[in-house]
């Protein structure tokens with residue numbers, strides 16, 4: 721499987737993105753194999769892995785929530801919806817809910833500022849969030 725993920729021409733970021741697309745995350749124990757395939761050091765791979773926020777090294781929950789903390793969403797009080805989600809899920813940003821169903825991640829813009837505040841669950845965007853609509857969105861994905 722890892723063979724299919726190695727970018728051509730060799731490219732660390734593209735390879736890590738392909739691994740994450742295949743597995744949902746980049747297991748740390750795959751770093752030596754990825755480095756060997758690309759002809760770079762383990763440190764090179766770990767450096768890219770730690771630099772990009774979109775790459776994760778732990779298995780995510782069934783659904784990944786990308787909650788926007790960008791300027792536009794902050795200006796429209798996204799913190800109220802975030803607090804409601806954290807309370808409902810029993811976890812905070814960067815964590816997975818105890819039932820393993822949701823991983824809550826932060827992003828700094830989803831490209832939908834005109835309809836702030838925003839979050840995504842999987843590939844679906846939820847605009848103009850309120851605490852009520854945010855928790856209702858969670859129910860839809862249970």
Ligand code: FES
Nearest residue numbers: 788790793830833
């Ligand atoms: S700042 Fe949140 S969508 Fe742009």
